[in-house]
Amino acid sequence: MKILLFLLLNLSFLVAKPVASVSIAPQEFFVKKIAGDSVEINTLLPQNSDEHTFEFKTSHLSKLEKSDLYFTMGLEFEKVFLDKFKRNFPNLSIVNTQKNIHFLEFEEEHEHHDHDHAKDIHTWLDPILVKTLATNIATALKEKYPQNAKMYENNLQNFHKELEDLNLQINEELKGVKNRKFIVYHPSWAYFAKRYRLEQIPVEIAGKEPKISDLKRIIKKAREENIKVIFVQPGFPENAAKVLAKECGAKIVMINHLAKDWDKELLKSVEALKKAL
Ligand SMILES: [Zn+2]
Structure with missing residues (x-):
């Protein structure tokens, strides 16, 4: 029995999928659309927590440590921890999910706002902007796992089409x-x-x-x-x-x-x- 268990554990290690980490659950949805089952996705932010006040703890590190990729979203905790991640996990590729996005700024009523905090990072609620996020995700996946590049490209094209359709549908519904x-x-x-x-x-x-x-x-x-x-x-x-x-x-x-x-x-x-x- 012990030997069998030992063998099973070893086998499960052999077939273990690579891990990609994301900050928030919508990113999990996007990465899954493109990566399919080729990676295991680790989402840092637990459900029903506030993305702006989430406190990253050392207990969150274990899965991040196993990750090949980490897709950032410009959140407050990332600003605090990214340098640490880079230093501690030299093999972790940190990918800016929102590359090439033109950000809106929050309208703030007081004068002394910090410009860094005025940037509105909630880009994932616009299906057309999600096309850009998806392209960034696909590019990073293709680079990291070139053996799957064709599949990622196909999935990206399909997802882009779905996003276009969703955009049309929402326009129609709200007409x-x-x-x-x-x-x-x-x-x-x-x-x-x-x-x-x-x-x-x-x-x-x-x-x-x-x-x-x-x-x-x-x-x-x-x-x-x-x-x-x-x-x-x-x-x-x-x-x-x-x-x-x-x-x-x-x-x-x-x-x-x-x-x-x-x-x-x-x-x-x-x-x-x-x-x-
Ligand atoms: Zn928010």
């Missing part, structure tokens, strides 16, 4: 929608809003809880402009959203902008907007 404004707790929908001529009105400003004066301003705007939907992500404080919803007569819709089922969640948000607007 008749007249009131194109929505309130969102965490302002992660700027690229999506820009793509589909919508307007997100954020509750949270520069990562901070709204003040009473902010809430009053938003309620006034929501009433004047007849805004009917408030997006809230799981794990976020709902109280402010509930107060808002009651005051404006709007509906709270739970949308997870970090969902692993990326395409389904995007369509779910489109459906919510269509119904509410």
Whole structure:
């Protein structure tokens, strides 16, 4: 029995897949689309945690250590740890998933903002920008595993086509929608809003809880402009959203902008907007 177990362990080591790490679950969806089953994907951010305040701990290192590739997303914890990763894991290729993206800046109300923090990194909610992310992912995979290059290229072409179709579908779904404004707790929908001529009105400003004066301003705007939907992500404080919803007569819709089922969640948000607007 012991010998058998020993053999099995050794065999499983022999057939172990290479590991690629990503920061957030939507990237897991994208890498899977291109890599198929050729790599095991390790997602650093646990479900229902806040991508901006996530604290990377040494317990997260073990899988990263085994990774050939790490696809970054410009998050706060990456800025703190990337240099350490580079130093400790010389064989880990660190890939900027958002290469060639033209970033939007957060609209911040105070003057003393740090430019580095003003960059809006939520590019993964726009299917057309995801084409660029996918191209970057495919390029890195092809370089790392040239034996699979053909498959990656095929998968990339198919995924690009799916993203084009999804874009057309969302445009079509939102065609008749007249009131194109929505309130969102965490302002992660700027690229999506820009793509589909919508307007997100954020509750949270520069990562901070709204003040009473902010809430009053938003309620006034929501009433004047007849805004009917408030997006809230799981794990976020709902109280402010509930107060808002009651005051404006709007509906709270739970949308997870970090969902692993990326395409389904995007369509779910489109459906919510269509119904509410
Ligand atoms: Zn965010």
